[in-house]
Amino acid sequence: MIKSKLNREDYPWYNFYKDVPKHLKYSDDLMVEVVMKVALKYPNSYAIEYYNNKITYKELVDRIVACAKSLKTIGVNQGDIVSICMPNTPEALIMFYAVNLVGAVSNMIHPLSSEKEIEMYLNKTKSKVIMTIDMNYKKVINIINNTSVSKVIISSAGYSLKGFKKKMYSIFNTDVTKAIKKIRQVFLKAFQNREVISYKKFAQKGNSYYEDYACDRKGEDLAVILYSGGTSGTPKGIMLSNNNINALSFQASLMCVPLGPGDSIIAILPIFHGFGLGVCIHTCLFVGAKAILVPTFKGKKLNDLIKKTNPTVLVGVPTLFEALVRNEPKKGLDLSNIKLIISGGDVLPENKYNEYNEFFARHGSKAKIRVGYGLTESTAASCLNPSNVKHRPNSIGIPLPDMIYKIVKIGTTKEADIMEDGEICINGPTVMMGYLNEEEETRNTLKEHKDGKTWLHTGDVGCMDEDGFVYFKSRIKRIIISSGYNVYPSYIEEIINKHEYVSNSTVIGVPDKYRGQRVKAYVVLKKEVKLDENVKEEIKQYCEKYIAKYALPREYEFKNELPKTLVGKIAYTVLEEEEKLKEKLNFNK
Numbered sequence: 001m002i003k004s005k006l007n008r009e010d011y012p013w014y015n016f017y018k019d020v021p022k023h024l025k026y027s028d029d030l031m032v033e034v035v036m037k038v039a040l041k042y043p044n045s046y047a048i049e050y051y052n053n054k055i056t057y058k059e060l061v062d063r064i065v066a067c068a069k070s071l072k073t074i075g076v077n078q079g080d081i082v083s084i085c086m087p088n089t090p091e092a093l094i095m096f097y098a099v100n101l102v103g104a105v106s107n108m109i110h111p112l113s114s115e116k117e118i119e120m121y122l123n124k125t126k127s128k129v130i131m132t133i134d135m136n137y138k139k140v141i142n143i144i145n146n147t148s149v150s151k152v153i154i155s156s157a158g159y160s161l162k163g164f165k166k167k168m169y170s171i172f173n174t175d176v177t178k179a180i181k182k183i184r185q186v187f188l189k190a191f192q193n194r195e196v197i198s199y200k201k202f203a204q205k206g207n208s209y210y211e212d213y214a215c216d217r218k219g220e221d222l223a224v225i226l227y228s229g230g231t232s233g234t235p236k237g238i239m240l241s242n243n244n245i246n247a248l249s250f251q252a253s254l255m256c257v258p259l260g261p262g263d264s265i266i267a268i269l270p271i272f273h274g275f276g277l278g279v280c281i282h283t284c285l286f287v288g289a290k291a292i293l294v295p296t297f298k299g300k301k302l303n304d305l306i307k308k309t310n311p312t313v314l315v316g317v318p319t320l321f322e323a324l325v326r327n328e329p330k331k332g333l334d335l336s337n338i339k340l341i342i343s344g345g346d347v348l349p350e351n352k353y354n355e356y357n358e359f360f361a362r363h364g365s366k367a368k369i370r371v372g373y374g375l376t377e378s379t380a381a382s383c384l385n386p387s388n389v390k391h392r393p394n395s396i397g398i399p400l401p402d403m404i405y406k407i408v409k410i411g412t413t414k415e416a417d418i419m420e421d422g423e424i425c426i427n428g429p430t431v432m433m434g435y436l437n438e439e440e441e442t443r444n445t446l447k448e449h450k451d452g453k454t455w456l457h458t459g460d461v462g463c464m465d466e467d468g469f470v471y472f473k474s475r476i477k478r479i480i481i482s483s484g485y486n487v488y489p490s491y492i493e494e495i496i497n498k499h500e501y502v503s504n505s506t507v508i509g510v511p512d513k514y515r516g517q518r519v520k521a522y523v524v525l526k527k528e529v530k531l532d533e534n535v536k537e538e539i540k541q542y543c544e545k546y547i548a549k550y551a552l553p554r555e556y557e558f559k560n561e562l563p564k565t566l567v568g569k570i571a572y573t574v575l576e577e578e579e580k581l582k583e584k585l586n587f588n589k
Contacts, residue, residue: 013468069206103215237436299323
């Protein structure tokens with residue numbers, strides 16, 4: 001049993017670490033202090049690229065310090081909450097690290113959130129300052145007086161653009177001056193002493209600040225709040241410390257060697273998401289590499305972006321790789337510079353793994369996709385397939401240094417056997433501090449076991465082989481119970497996705513009076529396949545061949561596309577809600 005090995009210091013996955021240490025020595029630095037130390041080593045190396053505008057490490061740190069001074073001038077102090085509602089722009093990153101430098105806490109909000117969601121995030125954290133993208137000004141107008149926010153900083157995706165691009169952005173996008181004027185009018189109707197200011201003017205405020213701007217916060221202190229569904233599905237504020245994010249970057253940098261100055265990562269994954277912030281940004285800066293910031297994901301232009309920027313590292317979710325393949329140019333795409341490819345954030349079916357690797361090989365890259373796993377509650381990645389072993393189908397890899405994985409029987413803390421399905425549990429320095437103002441939810445997720453360690457119960461079903469490789473199976477909540485049988489949607493999806501006609505699919509459980517739940521599959525065909533009765537029948541017969549009868553989809557619905565979450569995952573819950581509504585309407589007839 002794995003159990004006997006997990007109670008010792010010779011965990012089986014150590015055999016695959018090669019030159020990676022089993023344990024690391026962590027500093028007690030703030031995140032910004034880590035970046036500053038890198039800047040001392042590589043002052044003239046590029047830290048950020050944004051539409052051909054490049055910023056060196058020295059320039060980045062200078063702008064962070066200036067921003068920190070500006071924060072002090074508007075009254076931001078140690079422990080205050082500053083909400084950042086921005087896409088991936090230089091100003092958003094500078095603000096993030098400046099907030100860290102003055103000892104405040106960054107509350108990261110998706111800019112495409114609804115106005116009521118933004119209101120909830122502001123009130124949940126009692127934010128006194130919000131930095132937001134100009135296109136959100138109407139949302140801010142509608143909710144700002146329902147919050148305790150006293151300062152609004154309006155930025156723009158065009159702020160760091162130059163020349164023709166800047167001019168075109170100003171023509172076709174929201175005018176910052178207009179946004180500021182409108183929000184000020186709303187402020188004046190309610191309270192005085194509130195301020196609305198452009199990022200440009202805000203950044204200049206620090207020029208006249210000569211007092212101390214640094215803080216006495218430590219690595220163990222709260223640094224950032226990110227959002228996830230938690231175990232109940234409602235948004236939870238995930239509290240992460242400096243140590244959480246720095247530990248992730250240290251671990252990941254060793255598992256992904258050699259990376260350093262001269263390397264570059266396309267940062268498409270958003271900074272308000274753990275994967276984007278922790279891996280694409282902080283880990284990148286941790287090693288002195290360059291982050292190529294992309295504020296919006298446009299699948300059709302992704303190949304062109306790669307051709308222009310020539311990155312050495314590609315980190316993404318399966319949606320990103322699918323966009324590359326779907327929009328493959330007939331010629332001219334040279335990927336030989338890419339030496340590391342990481343996929344995480346969602347399940348990567350085996351057939352897609354092979355298809356994407358063939359795509360990269362076709363265009364000159366010798367890298368193979370390394371599948372990883374993590375969740376925001378563990379500061380994004382905590383498990384990754386090593387580079388020096390043969391691919392193990394459907395494996396999400398081995399734990400990073402100082403991270404411990406174990407599988408427990410669902411609903412218990414009792415350890416499962418080798419290859420027995422159970423709940424994935426994680427222990428280690430990247431495990432979150434807890435959920436903000438959610439004591440019960442925190443207790444349901446962070447549990448102390450008999451070994452005295454606190455384990456993160458992920459809510460995911462998986463298993464572990466005798467070598468310590470982990471295999472993700474499904475979300476616990478996604479188990480469909482049909483006629484007493486447990487059906488795992490991700491397993492059914494993987495089979496359907498292997499059919500030559502299928503581009504993608506998702507599977508949900510639909511209420512059924514007889515079975516409790518029946519399995520329904522939503523299928524997206526490849527663009528060259530025309531939907532007709534023959535195609536439907538062929539896919540149905542294929543499923544009957546490869547799927548057990550009790551787990552077979554009872555319904556198939558063919559769609560042009562599947563709904564996605566704000567970070568690009570398939571939003572199966574949207575489909576579940578649609579089915580519940582249909583059921584309700586039928587009941588009322």
